[in-house]
Amino acid sequence: MTTTTIPEVVVLRLPLYVRVLAALEGRGQGVVSSQELGTLLHATPAQIRKDLSYFGRFGKQGRGYQVSNLLKELRHIMGIDREWSVVLVGVGQLGSAILTYGGFAPQGFNILAAFDADPSKHGAAIGNVLVQDIAQIKSEAQRLGVHIGIVAVPVSHCQRVVDLLVDCGIRAILNYAPYQPTTPPGVWVRDIDPVVALQSMTYHLKTAEDQW
Amino acid sequence: MTTTTIPEVVVLRLPLYVRVLAALEGRGQGVVSSQELGTLLHATPAQIRKDLSYFGRFGKQGRGYQVSNLLKELRHIMGIDREWSVVLVGVGQLGSAILTYGGFAPQGFNILAAFDADPSKHGAAIGNVLVQDIAQIKSEAQRLGVHIGIVAVPVSHCQRVVDLLVDCGIRAILNYAPYQPTTPPGVWVRDIDPVVALQSMTYHLKTAEDQW
DNA sequence: GCTTGTGAAGACCTTCACAGCA
DNA sequence: TGCTGTGAAGGTCTTCACAAGC
Numbered sequence: 001m002t003t004t005t006i007p008e009v010v011v012l013r014l015p016l017y018v019r020v021l022a023a024l025e026g027r028g029q030g031v032v033s034s035q036e037l038g039t040l041l042h043a044t045p046a047q048i049r050k051d052l053s054y055f056g057r058f059g060k061q062g063r064g065y066q067v068s069n070l071l072k073e074l075r076h077i078m079g080i081d082r083e084w085s086v087v088l089v090g091v092g093q094l095g096s097a098i099l100t101y102g103g104f105a106p107q108g109f110n111i112l113a114a115f116d117a118d119p120s121k122h123g124a125a126i127g128n129v130l131v132q133d134i135a136q137i138k139s140e141a142q143r144l145g146v147h148i149g150i151v152a153v154p155v156s157h158c159q160r161v162v163d164l165l166v167d168c169g170i171r172a173i174l175n176y177a178p179y180q181p182t183t184p185p186g187v188w189v190r191d192i193d194p195v196v197a198l199q200s201m202t203y204h205l206k207t208a209e210d211q212w
Numbered sequence: 213m214t215t216t217t218i219p220e221v222v223v224l225r226l227p228l229y230v231r232v233l234a235a236l237e238g239r240g241q242g243v244v245s246s247q248e249l250g251t252l253l254h255a256t257p258a259q260i261r262k263d264l265s266y267f268g269r270f271g272k273q274g275r276g277y278q279v280s281n282l283l284k285e286l287r288h289i290m291g292i293d294r295e296w297s298v299v300l301v302g303v304g305q306l307g308s309a310i311l312t313y314g315g316f317a318p319q320g321f322n323i324l325a326a327f328d329a330d331p332s333k334h335g336a337a338i339g340n341v342l343v344q345d346i347a348q349i350k351s352e353a354q355r356l357g358v359h360i361g362i363v364a365v366p367v368s369h370c371q372r373v374v375d376l377l378v379d380c381g382i383r384a385i386l387n388y389a390p391y392q393p394t395t396p397p398g399v400w401v402r403d404i405d406p407v408v409a410l411q412s413m414t415y416h417l418k419t420a421e422d423q424w
Numbered sequence: 425g426c427t428t429g430t431g432a433a434g435a436c437c438t439t440c441a442c443a444g445c446a
Numbered sequence: 447t448g449c450t451g452t453g454a455a456g457g458t459c460t461t462c463a464c465a466a467g468c
Contacts, residue, residue, distance in 0.1 A: 007437065015411035019390060023367075033449065042392060045449090046439050053451055062446045062448045070388065079418030080411050097309035103390075107407050148410065148419060155235075171420065172413035174406060178231060178315075180254060188416050190409035194386060195319050197402035198360065199227035199292050201384035204400050205359060206291030238456065245427065257427090258461050265429055273428045274468040 010051050014078050016041055021071040033064035083108045085146045087170075089161050090153035091116040091124075091131050095178055098152055100127040107158075114142050117157075134164075141168040148172045155179045162189070226290050228253055229263075233283040245276035259371050283352070295320045299360045299382075301373050302365035303328040303336075303343050306388055310364055311339040324356050329369075346376075353380040360384045367391045 003113055008042060020040045024032055034045035034052075041048070052070075055077050059065045074083040086104070088095055097156050099114060114126065115134045124131045132140060140146075149165040151158060152175060158177035165173055172188045178196070183189055232252045236244055237341060246257035246264075253260070263272055264282075271277045288295040289397050298316070299309055303326050311326060326338065327346040336343045344352060352358075361377040363370060363385060370389035377385055384400045390408070395401055 008335070009416050009437070012412050014415060015408040016392070017351070018411070022333075035449085044439065046441095049449090050438075050454060057451065059450050060446060061444070061450045064449065070351070077415070078411055079414040080241060082418075084410075084414060093309070093312065094316075097305070100305065101266075102305075103407055104410075107411070109410055111406070120231065136430095138424045148413070172410075173416050174409055174413075180228070182254070188413045190413060192404060192406055192409060194404055195315055195321070196227040197386055197404060198232070198296075198316075198321055198384075199230070199319070200224050201288055201360070201386075202291040203223050203226060204295060205384050208398065221459070247427080253451075256461065258463095259459090261427090261429060271428050272468060273466070274426045276427065283437065 004054065006054050010054060013041075013043075013051060014074060017048075018071065018074050018078065018080070021067055021074065024067045025071055026206055029067055031064045032067050032070075034059070036064075047169075080108055081098075084148055085144055086111045086148045086150060087137070087141060087144070087146050087165075088129070088150045088152060089113040089116070089134065089137070089165070090151060090176075091118075091121050091126065091156075092152065095152035096126050098150060098176075099129050110150070111150070112146065113140055115140075137164065138168050141170065146170060148174065151175045151177055151181075153177060216266065218266050222266060222267050225253075225255075225263060225287060229260075230286050230292070233279055233286065236279045237283055241279055243276045244279050246271070248276075253337060280336065292320055295322055296360055297354070297356055298323045298360045298362060299349070299353060299358050299377075300326040300341070300362045300364060301346065301349070301377070302327070302369075302388075303330075303333050303338065304364065304366075307364035308338050310362060310388075311341050311368075313339075317380065321360070323362070324358065325352055327352075348375060353377075353382065358382060360386065363387045363389055363393075365389060 028051050033051050034048040037048045038045040056073065058070050058073055072136065080185060086109050088098060088111055093115065099111060100158060104111060111129055114129045114131045115137050116131055117134045121131045145166065147170065149170045151161050153161050158175065158179045159181045162173060162175070162181040166183060166187055175189055175191045178193045180191060181189060223226045232249065246260040249260045250257040268285065270285055271280050277420045298321050300310060300323055307326065311323060316323060323341055326341045326343045328343055329346045333343045334345050358380065359382065361382045363373050365373050367389050369391045370387065370391045374385060374387070374393040374395060378395060378399055383398060387401055387403045392403060393401060
């Protein structure tokens, strides 16, 4: 295996691999084949093997992959064998729900601070986190050594907030606003929009209905 | 244009087209070129034109696309020029947040009922919706003519709940559990997992760091 | 002149199929 | 024998480039 650029689709699948491997490990399974992984991931065995081959040779012919070992390797490759510091911007209904959601910390994503423009929210504590003035974000982000930003503001503020996060040196942004912000090269954005997800399914529902 | 199977990637982009077109319409813009749409969508003009060409010829040479007309057409194609009936399963912290989230109804997705297995939650009203016993779901789903299910239950219950929804005749599922359920052909699932989204970015953060 | 719609070319991703090894 | 790792083949999606039309 020579180092090549990894296709982005592969990077998007890696977390799913980790997710099922962790489940297998939790269940006490020691070894898994590309065939079985394929079934669990709704993918072909060839795709599993090809994807993994971008990063190394983790399997043994005739046996398969050792679950705990492959899991450890993938966690390292993805950089999730460490903790990441996160800030949230926008402490409305959605932002508050994110702060109280317990799913981030166990995976190593620690939301250390939250920011909002509304002064009436400053000083409040929501799920262990203090809400601060957005004006403080740059100094706080640098003090805390923040890597990742979560954006939960209205569409109209999204681009401005993203620009601000980028200015703070943040290079990875999880965006809950229904808007695709523009960012400079080297900044990564993932959008979460349940409405968009629903709308891409209604196309199929409608098409199935139209079928005679 | 002859009727071809539409690539799934195109279907996934359609909602984004609608989103920016709606913004342009709200701003009072009458006409838009593939060039400008491309900028707003972070896509090439050629891709915009090719995508749209799967569905018809909506533009005028030398001018571009009439915003309100294209918007209307796309909404019809996607089946979002109508209302859809939705049920939610799992009224925990996440499920409650979904019920009180105001973003679905304005887009025509009406959450009509919610279900949970925990009897202590039955009868509660959260955001206009009554929480009912999961045992009632089939009769209620049929009575209400439900099209779409939202799953907000723990991983351990996800597959069982999805099976149940499919049994209710539901063919589109928005899944918030960190697990990819298995479904029969003709059933559409979209997964929302912010942790997976974050993890696919840490790969890049780590890789950028490793660069010397 | 400007911009669409679209075959053809090119890039990218997936699947095949088999050599190689446990 | 069973399963991986991987070049090569195949398929899909994106981009090019230009004829056609406003």
